[in-house]
Amino acid sequence: MSETAKIILDGKEYVCPIITGTENEKAIDISSLRSDSGHITLDFGFKNTGSTKSAITFLDGEKGILRYRGYPIEQLAEKSTFIEVAYLLIYGELPNPKELNYFSNSVGRHTLVHEDMRRFFEAFPTGAHPMGILSTMISSLSTFYPHSQDPNRPMEDIDLTMHRLIAKMPTLAAMAYKFAMGQPTMYPINKLSYIDNFLYMMFGLPVEDYEVDPIVADAMDKLLILHADHEQNCSASTVRIVGSSQANMYSAISAGIAALWGPLHGGANQAVIEMLEMIRNDGGNMQKWIDKAKDKNDSFRLMGFGHRVYKNFDPRATIIKKACDNVLDKMGIDDPVLDIARKLEEVALKDPYFVERGLYPNVDFYSGIIYRALGVPTEMFTVMFAIGRLPGWIAQWKEMIENREPIGRPRQVYVGATKRDYMPMDKRS
Ligand code: ACO
Secondary structure (H helix, E strand, C coil): CCCEEEEEECCEEEEEEEEECCCCCEEECCCCHHHHHCCCCCCHHHCCCCCCCCCCEEEECCCCEEEECCEEHHHHHHHCCHHHHHHHHHHCCCCCHHHHHHHHHHHHHCCCCCCCHHHHHHHCCCCCCHHHHHHHHHHHHHHHCHHHCCCCCCHHHHHHHHHHHHHHHHHHHHHHHHHHHCCCCCCCCCCCCHHHHHHHHHHCECCECCCCCHHHHHHHHHHHHHHCCCCCCHHHHHHHHHHCCCCCHHHHHHHHHHHHHCCCCCCHHHHHHHHHHHHHHCCCCHHHHHHHHHCCCCCCCCCCECCCCCCCCCHHHHHHHHHHHHHHHHCCCCCHHHHHHHHHHHHHHHCHHHHHCCCCECHHHHHHHHHHHCCCCHHHHHHHHHHHHHHHHHHHHHHHHHCCCCCCCCCCCCCCCCCCCCCCHHHCC
16 A cells, blocks of 8 residues: 555544655645645745656755756766757757757757847847846747747647757847947857857957867856756746746746846856955955854845755755866966855855855855856856756756646735725725
8 A cells, every 4th residue: 555644634634645756755745635624735935845746857955966867967067068968858868869960950050049139139228137138038039939839839849949949048148248248249150069159159259260268168068067957946946837827938938037037046156256256345354254144133145055955065066166176277267256265165164053054055156156267247147057057947848748737826825904894095094
Protein backbone atom coordinates (compact mmCIF):
# COMPACT_ATOMS: atom_id res chain seq x y z
CA MET A 1 0.00 0.00 0.00
CA SER A 2 1.35 3.43 -0.96
CA GLU A 3 2.29 5.94 1.77
CA THR A 4 -0.31 8.36 3.07
CA ALA A 5 -0.50 11.28 5.50
CA LYS A 6 -3.37 11.82 7.93
CA ILE A 7 -4.64 15.28 8.73
CA ILE A 8 -7.10 15.65 11.62
CA LEU A 9 -9.41 18.66 11.35
CA ASP A 10 -12.21 19.29 13.83
CA GLY A 11 -11.77 15.70 15.03
CA LYS A 12 -12.24 14.23 11.55
CA GLU A 13 -9.42 12.37 9.79
CA TYR A 14 -8.51 13.07 6.16
CA VAL A 15 -6.11 10.81 4.31
CA CYS A 16 -3.80 12.44 1.76
CA PRO A 17 -1.58 10.50 -0.65
CA ILE A 18 2.19 10.97 -0.45
CA ILE A 19 3.86 11.61 -3.80
CA THR A 20 7.48 10.45 -4.11
CA GLY A 21 9.80 11.88 -6.75
CA THR A 22 12.59 10.03 -8.57
CA GLU A 23 15.14 11.45 -6.13
CA ASN A 24 12.95 10.29 -3.21
CA GLU A 25 11.58 13.77 -2.50
CA LYS A 26 8.27 13.46 -0.67
CA ALA A 27 5.18 15.63 -0.90
CA ILE A 28 1.76 15.44 0.74
CA ASP A 29 -0.86 15.79 -1.98
CA ILE A 30 -3.48 18.08 -0.45
CA SER A 31 -5.30 18.82 -3.74
CA SER A 32 -8.64 17.45 -2.49
CA LEU A 33 -8.33 18.87 1.06
CA ARG A 34 -10.47 21.93 0.40
CA SER A 35 -13.30 20.07 -1.31
CA ASP A 36 -13.21 17.33 1.37
CA SER A 37 -12.79 19.46 4.50
CA GLY A 38 -13.24 23.16 3.59
CA HIS A 39 -9.65 23.95 4.64
CA ILE A 40 -6.83 25.30 2.54
CA THR A 41 -3.12 25.36 3.42
CA LEU A 42 -1.29 28.67 3.96
CA ASP A 43 2.37 29.11 3.04
CA PHE A 44 3.69 32.65 2.50
CA GLY A 45 6.29 32.79 -0.26
CA PHE A 46 5.51 29.13 -1.09
CA LYS A 47 8.49 28.17 1.07
CA ASN A 48 7.08 24.69 1.59
CA THR A 49 4.69 24.26 -1.30
CA GLY A 50 5.24 22.33 -4.51
CA SER A 51 3.34 23.81 -7.46
CA THR A 52 3.99 21.06 -9.97
CA LYS A 53 5.76 17.79 -10.79
CA SER A 54 8.72 18.56 -13.01
CA ALA A 55 11.33 16.47 -14.85
CA ILE A 56 13.62 19.36 -15.82
CA THR A 57 15.90 20.33 -12.93
CA PHE A 58 16.73 18.63 -9.67
CA LEU A 59 18.32 20.52 -6.83
CA ASP A 60 19.05 19.61 -3.25
CA GLY A 61 19.74 22.77 -1.30
CA GLU A 62 21.11 20.96 1.75
CA LYS A 63 23.65 18.94 -0.22
CA GLY A 64 24.35 21.65 -2.82
CA ILE A 65 23.27 19.47 -5.78
CA LEU A 66 22.06 20.91 -9.09
CA ARG A 67 21.32 18.76 -12.14
CA TYR A 68 19.66 19.54 -15.47
CA ARG A 69 17.72 16.52 -16.77
CA GLY A 70 19.89 14.35 -14.49
CA TYR A 71 23.27 15.74 -15.63
CA PRO A 72 25.35 17.37 -12.86
CA ILE A 73 25.90 21.09 -13.39
CA GLU A 74 29.64 20.62 -12.80
CA GLN A 75 29.89 18.29 -15.83
CA LEU A 76 27.77 20.49 -18.04
CA ALA A 77 29.74 23.63 -17.13
CA GLU A 78 33.00 21.88 -17.92
CA LYS A 79 32.11 19.86 -21.01
CA SER A 80 29.05 21.32 -22.69
CA THR A 81 28.06 24.54 -24.44
CA PHE A 82 25.16 26.84 -23.67
CA ILE A 83 23.36 26.01 -26.90
CA GLU A 84 23.66 22.25 -26.21
CA VAL A 85 22.36 22.81 -22.65
CA ALA A 86 19.45 24.81 -24.08
CA TYR A 87 18.54 21.83 -26.28
CA LEU A 88 18.87 19.46 -23.30
CA LEU A 89 16.57 21.54 -21.10
CA ILE A 90 13.92 22.07 -23.75
CA TYR A 91 13.85 18.64 -25.39
CA GLY A 92 14.89 16.49 -22.43
CA GLU A 93 17.96 14.73 -23.90
CA LEU A 94 21.44 15.73 -25.02
CA PRO A 95 21.32 16.24 -28.80
CA ASN A 96 23.15 13.95 -31.24
CA PRO A 97 25.35 15.78 -33.82
CA LYS A 98 22.50 16.02 -36.37
CA GLU A 99 20.02 17.37 -33.82
CA LEU A 100 22.51 19.90 -32.49
CA ASN A 101 23.35 21.03 -36.00
CA TYR A 102 19.68 21.49 -36.87
CA PHE A 103 19.00 23.37 -33.62
CA SER A 104 22.03 25.70 -33.93
CA ASN A 105 21.24 26.44 -37.58
CA SER A 106 17.61 27.14 -36.82
CA VAL A 107 18.57 29.52 -33.97
CA GLY A 108 21.21 31.05 -36.27
CA ARG A 109 18.61 31.72 -38.99
CA HIS A 110 16.28 33.75 -36.75
CA THR A 111 18.64 36.28 -35.14
CA LEU A 112 17.38 39.33 -37.03
CA VAL A 113 14.52 41.38 -35.60
CA HIS A 114 12.01 43.30 -37.69
CA GLU A 115 13.36 46.73 -38.67
CA ASP A 116 10.19 48.32 -37.26
CA MET A 117 11.41 47.38 -33.79
CA ARG A 118 14.13 50.02 -34.04
CA ARG A 119 11.43 52.64 -33.61
CA PHE A 120 10.51 51.21 -30.23
CA PHE A 121 14.11 51.57 -29.09
CA GLU A 122 14.18 55.19 -30.28
CA ALA A 123 11.14 55.98 -28.15
CA PHE A 124 12.63 54.92 -24.80
CA PRO A 125 13.94 57.77 -22.64
CA THR A 126 17.68 58.13 -22.14
CA GLY A 127 18.77 56.04 -19.17
CA ALA A 128 15.91 53.53 -19.47
CA HIS A 129 16.88 50.31 -17.71
CA PRO A 130 17.70 47.57 -20.26
CA MET A 131 15.57 45.03 -18.33
CA GLY A 132 12.51 47.21 -18.84
CA ILE A 133 13.41 47.49 -22.52
CA LEU A 134 14.04 43.75 -22.89
CA SER A 135 10.78 42.77 -21.23
CA THR A 136 8.87 45.18 -23.48
CA MET A 137 10.63 44.02 -26.63
CA ILE A 138 10.06 40.33 -25.94
CA SER A 139 6.39 41.00 -25.29
CA SER A 140 6.16 43.04 -28.49
CA LEU A 141 7.49 40.09 -30.51
CA SER A 142 4.03 38.57 -30.09
CA THR A 143 2.64 41.41 -32.20
CA PHE A 144 5.02 40.54 -35.04
CA TYR A 145 4.11 36.85 -34.99
CA PRO A 146 0.34 36.85 -34.27
CA HIS A 147 -0.10 33.37 -35.78
CA SER A 148 2.00 31.97 -32.93
CA GLN A 149 -0.35 33.19 -30.21
CA ASP A 150 -2.06 29.89 -29.54
CA PRO A 151 0.06 27.64 -27.30
CA ASN A 152 -1.82 24.61 -28.60
CA ARG A 153 -0.56 24.93 -32.18
CA PRO A 154 1.30 22.02 -33.83
CA MET A 155 4.79 21.29 -32.47
CA GLU A 156 6.58 22.79 -35.53
CA ASP A 157 5.02 26.18 -34.76
CA ILE A 158 5.90 25.96 -31.07
CA ASP A 159 9.45 24.96 -32.03
CA LEU A 160 9.70 28.00 -34.28
CA THR A 161 8.60 30.32 -31.47
CA MET A 162 11.12 28.76 -29.08
CA HIS A 163 13.95 29.06 -31.61
CA ARG A 164 12.96 32.63 -32.43
CA LEU A 165 13.08 33.58 -28.77
CA ILE A 166 16.53 32.06 -28.22
CA ALA A 167 17.79 33.67 -31.44
CA LYS A 168 16.37 37.16 -30.93
CA MET A 169 17.01 37.65 -27.22
CA PRO A 170 20.78 38.42 -27.65
CA THR A 171 20.04 40.70 -30.62
CA LEU A 172 17.49 42.68 -28.61
CA ALA A 173 19.75 42.76 -25.53
CA ALA A 174 22.68 44.07 -27.58
CA MET A 175 20.42 46.65 -29.28
CA ALA A 176 19.27 47.89 -25.85
CA TYR A 177 22.92 48.32 -24.87
CA LYS A 178 23.92 50.08 -28.09
CA PHE A 179 20.99 52.49 -27.93
CA ALA A 180 21.86 53.27 -24.29
CA MET A 181 25.47 53.94 -25.33
CA GLY A 182 24.45 56.07 -28.30
CA GLN A 183 26.37 53.72 -30.58
CA PRO A 184 25.25 52.23 -33.90
CA THR A 185 23.62 48.82 -33.53
CA MET A 186 25.42 45.85 -35.03
CA TYR A 187 23.57 43.33 -37.17
CA PRO A 188 24.11 39.70 -36.21
CA ILE A 189 26.59 37.57 -38.15
CA ASN A 190 24.98 34.17 -38.31
CA LYS A 191 28.13 32.19 -39.08
CA LEU A 192 29.45 33.12 -35.62
CA SER A 193 28.66 30.93 -32.62
CA TYR A 194 25.84 32.02 -30.31
CA ILE A 195 28.21 33.55 -27.74
CA ASP A 196 30.62 35.11 -30.26
CA ASN A 197 27.70 36.66 -32.13
CA PHE A 198 26.36 38.20 -28.95
CA LEU A 199 29.78 39.59 -27.93
CA TYR A 200 30.21 40.98 -31.44
CA MET A 201 26.81 42.71 -31.35
CA MET A 202 27.59 44.12 -27.88
CA PHE A 203 31.17 45.25 -28.26
CA GLY A 204 31.78 45.45 -32.02
CA LEU A 205 31.76 48.77 -33.90
CA PRO A 206 31.38 49.39 -37.64
CA VAL A 207 34.64 51.42 -37.68
CA GLU A 208 36.99 48.70 -36.48
CA ASP A 209 37.49 44.95 -36.50
CA TYR A 210 36.33 43.18 -33.39
CA GLU A 211 37.89 39.95 -32.30
CA VAL A 212 36.24 37.86 -29.65
CA ASP A 213 38.58 37.07 -26.75
CA PRO A 214 38.28 33.30 -26.15
CA ILE A 215 38.68 33.80 -22.37
CA VAL A 216 35.70 36.15 -22.37
CA ALA A 217 33.63 33.85 -24.63
CA ASP A 218 34.40 30.82 -22.46
CA ALA A 219 33.50 32.60 -19.21
CA MET A 220 30.29 33.93 -20.77
CA ASP A 221 29.31 30.46 -22.03
CA LYS A 222 29.83 29.00 -18.52
CA LEU A 223 27.82 31.78 -16.89
CA LEU A 224 24.89 31.20 -19.23
CA ILE A 225 24.99 27.42 -18.56
CA LEU A 226 25.00 27.99 -14.80
CA HIS A 227 21.99 30.27 -15.05
CA ALA A 228 20.03 28.19 -17.57
CA ASP A 229 17.45 26.78 -15.14
CA HIS A 230 16.76 26.59 -11.43
CA GLU A 231 13.44 24.78 -11.10
CA GLN A 232 10.42 26.61 -9.61
CA ASN A 233 12.09 29.95 -8.72
CA CYS A 234 10.28 33.29 -8.81
CA SER A 235 10.67 33.94 -12.55
CA ALA A 236 10.09 30.33 -13.67
CA SER A 237 6.93 30.18 -11.55
CA THR A 238 5.86 33.48 -13.11
CA VAL A 239 6.36 32.07 -16.62
CA ARG A 240 4.35 28.98 -15.75
CA ILE A 241 1.54 30.90 -14.09
CA VAL A 242 1.20 33.44 -16.93
CA GLY A 243 1.43 30.60 -19.48
CA SER A 244 -1.22 28.63 -17.58
CA SER A 245 -3.81 31.20 -18.69
CA GLN A 246 -2.90 30.13 -22.26
CA ALA A 247 -1.30 33.51 -22.94
CA ASN A 248 1.29 33.30 -25.72
CA MET A 249 4.87 32.25 -24.99
CA TYR A 250 6.35 35.70 -25.70
CA SER A 251 4.14 37.28 -23.03
CA ALA A 252 4.92 34.56 -20.50
CA ILE A 253 8.68 34.98 -21.06
CA SER A 254 8.34 38.77 -20.87
CA ALA A 255 6.68 38.37 -17.46
CA GLY A 256 9.54 36.09 -16.41
CA ILE A 257 12.01 38.85 -17.34
CA ALA A 258 10.07 41.31 -15.18
CA ALA A 259 10.20 38.89 -12.22
CA LEU A 260 13.91 38.31 -12.70
CA TRP A 261 14.60 42.05 -12.64
CA GLY A 262 13.96 42.38 -8.87
CA PRO A 263 17.03 42.75 -6.62
CA LEU A 264 16.00 39.76 -4.49
CA HIS A 265 16.15 37.57 -7.61
CA GLY A 266 18.29 38.16 -10.75
CA GLY A 267 18.70 41.87 -10.09
CA ALA A 268 21.04 40.90 -7.24
CA ASN A 269 24.03 40.75 -9.60
CA GLN A 270 23.65 44.47 -10.37
CA ALA A 271 22.92 45.21 -6.70
CA VAL A 272 26.14 43.41 -5.66
CA ILE A 273 28.39 45.72 -7.68
CA GLU A 274 26.41 48.80 -6.61
CA MET A 275 26.84 47.71 -2.98
CA LEU A 276 30.58 47.14 -3.42
CA GLU A 277 30.95 50.57 -5.02
CA MET A 278 29.00 52.10 -2.16
CA ILE A 279 31.30 50.43 0.39
CA ARG A 280 34.36 51.68 -1.50
CA ASN A 281 33.01 55.24 -1.75
CA ASP A 282 32.23 55.13 1.95
CA GLY A 283 35.90 54.48 2.77
CA GLY A 284 35.91 50.67 2.54
CA ASN A 285 34.99 49.98 6.20
CA MET A 286 33.79 46.40 5.75
CA GLN A 287 32.75 45.83 9.38
CA LYS A 288 30.38 48.80 9.31
CA TRP A 289 28.40 47.26 6.44
CA ILE A 290 28.45 43.78 7.90
CA ASP A 291 27.08 45.20 11.15
CA LYS A 292 24.37 47.03 9.22
CA ALA A 293 23.40 43.77 7.46
CA LYS A 294 23.09 42.06 10.84
CA ASP A 295 21.06 44.86 12.43
CA LYS A 296 17.36 43.92 12.36
CA ASN A 297 16.37 47.60 12.51
CA ASP A 298 18.31 48.33 9.34
CA SER A 299 16.90 47.25 5.97
CA PHE A 300 20.39 46.83 4.47
CA ARG A 301 21.26 43.26 3.39
CA LEU A 302 24.51 41.97 2.01
CA MET A 303 23.54 41.54 -1.63
CA GLY A 304 24.78 38.30 -3.19
CA PHE A 305 24.57 36.47 0.15
CA GLY A 306 21.95 33.88 1.04
CA HIS A 307 19.58 31.79 -1.02
CA ARG A 308 16.07 30.45 -0.59
CA VAL A 309 17.06 26.85 -1.21
CA TYR A 310 20.84 26.63 -0.79
CA LYS A 311 21.59 26.76 2.91
CA ASN A 312 25.07 25.15 2.82
CA PHE A 313 26.57 26.33 -0.44
CA ASP A 314 25.45 27.24 -3.93
CA PRO A 315 27.08 24.72 -6.35
CA ARG A 316 26.95 27.32 -9.12
CA ALA A 317 28.88 29.74 -6.92
CA THR A 318 31.66 27.15 -6.45
CA ILE A 319 32.08 26.81 -10.23
CA ILE A 320 31.77 30.50 -10.94
CA LYS A 321 34.23 31.45 -8.21
CA LYS A 322 36.88 29.32 -9.95
CA ALA A 323 36.01 30.83 -13.34
CA CYS A 324 36.05 34.27 -11.76
CA ASP A 325 39.56 33.83 -10.33
CA ASN A 326 40.70 32.40 -13.66
CA VAL A 327 39.34 35.34 -15.67
CA LEU A 328 40.70 37.96 -13.28
CA ASP A 329 44.17 36.34 -13.33
CA LYS A 330 44.29 35.79 -17.09
CA MET A 331 43.05 39.27 -17.88
CA GLY A 332 45.41 40.79 -15.30
CA ILE A 333 42.57 42.82 -13.84
CA ASP A 334 43.34 45.11 -10.92
CA ASP A 335 40.10 46.65 -9.65
CA PRO A 336 39.60 48.05 -6.12
CA VAL A 337 35.91 47.03 -6.18
CA LEU A 338 36.91 43.43 -6.78
CA ASP A 339 39.36 43.62 -3.88
CA ILE A 340 36.51 44.75 -1.65
CA ALA A 341 34.46 41.76 -2.87
CA ARG A 342 37.21 39.32 -1.90
CA LYS A 343 37.63 40.88 1.54
CA LEU A 344 33.89 41.01 2.19
CA GLU A 345 33.55 37.36 1.28
CA GLU A 346 36.38 36.45 3.66
CA VAL A 347 34.96 38.44 6.59
CA ALA A 348 31.34 37.33 6.12
CA LEU A 349 32.22 33.65 5.78
CA LYS A 350 33.77 33.71 9.27
CA ASP A 351 31.03 35.75 10.94
CA PRO A 352 28.74 33.59 13.16
CA TYR A 353 25.63 35.56 12.01
CA PHE A 354 26.15 34.45 8.41
CA VAL A 355 27.45 30.97 9.29
CA GLU A 356 24.51 30.18 11.62
CA ARG A 357 21.94 31.27 9.04
CA GLY A 358 23.64 29.45 6.16
CA LEU A 359 24.26 32.71 4.30
CA TYR A 360 26.94 32.06 1.70
CA PRO A 361 27.87 33.98 -1.42
CA ASN A 362 25.39 32.95 -4.12
CA VAL A 363 25.90 32.74 -7.87
CA ASP A 364 25.06 36.42 -8.26
CA PHE A 365 27.87 37.53 -5.98
CA TYR A 366 30.47 36.18 -8.38
CA SER A 367 28.58 36.68 -11.64
CA GLY A 368 28.43 40.44 -10.98
CA ILE A 369 32.18 40.48 -10.42
CA ILE A 370 32.90 38.44 -13.53
CA TYR A 371 30.62 40.53 -15.77
CA ARG A 372 32.35 43.67 -14.55
CA ALA A 373 35.73 42.13 -15.36
CA LEU A 374 34.47 41.18 -18.85
CA GLY A 375 33.55 44.81 -19.50
CA VAL A 376 29.76 44.34 -19.33
CA PRO A 377 28.14 47.50 -17.92
CA THR A 378 26.43 47.06 -14.53
CA GLU A 379 22.90 47.74 -15.83
CA MET A 380 23.30 44.88 -18.33
CA PHE A 381 24.12 42.22 -15.71
CA THR A 382 20.54 41.10 -15.19
CA VAL A 383 20.01 41.10 -18.95
CA MET A 384 22.86 38.59 -19.18
CA PHE A 385 21.10 36.49 -16.57
CA ALA A 386 17.88 36.64 -18.63
CA ILE A 387 19.69 35.39 -21.76
CA GLY A 388 21.02 32.48 -19.69
CA ARG A 389 17.67 31.68 -18.05
CA LEU A 390 15.67 31.75 -21.29
CA PRO A 391 15.99 28.01 -22.15
CA GLY A 392 14.87 27.17 -18.61
CA TRP A 393 11.81 29.40 -18.89
CA ILE A 394 10.97 27.85 -22.26
CA ALA A 395 11.39 24.33 -20.88
CA GLN A 396 9.16 25.18 -17.89
CA TRP A 397 6.50 26.69 -20.17
CA LYS A 398 6.62 23.68 -22.54
CA GLU A 399 6.33 21.18 -19.68
CA MET A 400 3.38 23.06 -18.20
CA ILE A 401 1.55 23.10 -21.58
CA GLU A 402 2.37 19.46 -22.38
CA ASN A 403 1.16 18.34 -18.94
CA ARG A 404 -2.08 20.27 -19.54
CA GLU A 405 -1.74 21.92 -16.16
CA PRO A 406 -4.75 23.93 -14.92
CA ILE A 407 -4.68 27.71 -14.68
CA GLY A 408 -2.56 28.82 -11.70
CA ARG A 409 -4.84 30.38 -9.15
CA PRO A 410 -3.87 30.29 -5.45
CA ARG A 411 -6.37 30.65 -2.61
CA GLN A 412 -6.13 33.10 0.31
CA VAL A 413 -7.23 33.54 3.90
CA TYR A 414 -9.34 36.69 3.94
CA VAL A 415 -8.48 38.99 6.90
CA GLY A 416 -10.29 42.20 5.84
CA ALA A 417 -13.46 43.83 7.16
CA THR A 418 -16.52 41.63 7.53
CA LYS A 419 -19.78 42.68 5.84
CA ARG A 420 -20.79 46.30 6.49
CA ASP A 421 -23.28 48.65 4.85
CA TYR A 422 -22.40 51.56 2.59
CA MET A 423 -22.30 54.84 4.55
CA PRO A 424 -23.48 58.07 2.83
CA MET A 425 -20.83 60.84 2.64
CA ASP A 426 -22.61 63.16 5.15
CA LYS A 427 -22.55 60.45 7.83
CA ARG A 428 -18.76 59.88 7.62
CA SER A 429 -16.58 61.59 10.18
N1 ACO B 1 22.10 39.80 4.51
C1 ACO B 1 21.79 39.79 5.83
N2 ACO B 1 20.91 38.96 6.41
C2 ACO B 1 20.30 38.08 5.60
C3 ACO B 1 20.57 38.03 4.22
C4 ACO B 1 21.52 38.92 3.68
N3 ACO B 1 21.80 38.89 2.38
N4 ACO B 1 19.81 37.05 3.65
C5 ACO B 1 19.09 36.51 4.64
N5 ACO B 1 19.39 37.13 5.81
C6 ACO B 1 18.87 36.77 7.16
C7 ACO B 1 17.44 37.23 7.33
O1 ACO B 1 17.38 38.52 7.92
C8 ACO B 1 16.91 36.15 8.26
O2 ACO B 1 17.42 36.39 9.57
P1 ACO B 1 16.53 36.00 10.86
O3 ACO B 1 16.35 34.52 10.79
O4 ACO B 1 17.33 36.46 12.02
O5 ACO B 1 15.23 36.75 10.71
C9 ACO B 1 17.60 34.87 7.77
O6 ACO B 1 18.83 35.34 7.20
C10 ACO B 1 16.80 34.08 6.73
O7 ACO B 1 16.52 34.96 5.63
P2 ACO B 1 15.15 34.96 4.80
O8 ACO B 1 14.97 36.30 4.21
O9 ACO B 1 14.05 34.39 5.65
O10 ACO B 1 15.48 33.89 3.70
P3 ACO B 1 14.73 33.74 2.33
O11 ACO B 1 14.94 32.33 1.90
O12 ACO B 1 13.32 34.23 2.41
O13 ACO B 1 15.50 34.76 1.36
C11 ACO B 1 17.06 35.66 -0.20
C12 ACO B 1 16.49 34.38 0.46
C13 ACO B 1 15.91 36.52 -0.77
C14 ACO B 1 17.97 35.25 -1.35
C15 ACO B 1 17.84 36.46 0.88
O14 ACO B 1 18.91 35.66 1.38
C16 ACO B 1 18.38 37.79 0.36
O15 ACO B 1 17.66 38.79 0.38
N6 ACO B 1 19.66 37.81 -0.17
C17 ACO B 1 20.20 39.01 -0.78
C18 ACO B 1 19.68 39.16 -2.21
C19 ACO B 1 20.31 38.17 -3.17
O16 ACO B 1 21.53 37.98 -3.19
N7 ACO B 1 19.45 37.56 -4.02
C20 ACO B 1 19.91 36.63 -5.06
C21 ACO B 1 19.45 35.24 -4.80
S1 ACO B 1 20.11 34.18 -6.02
C22 ACO B 1 19.04 34.29 -7.31
O17 ACO B 1 17.93 34.71 -7.26
C23 ACO B 1 19.59 33.86 -8.58
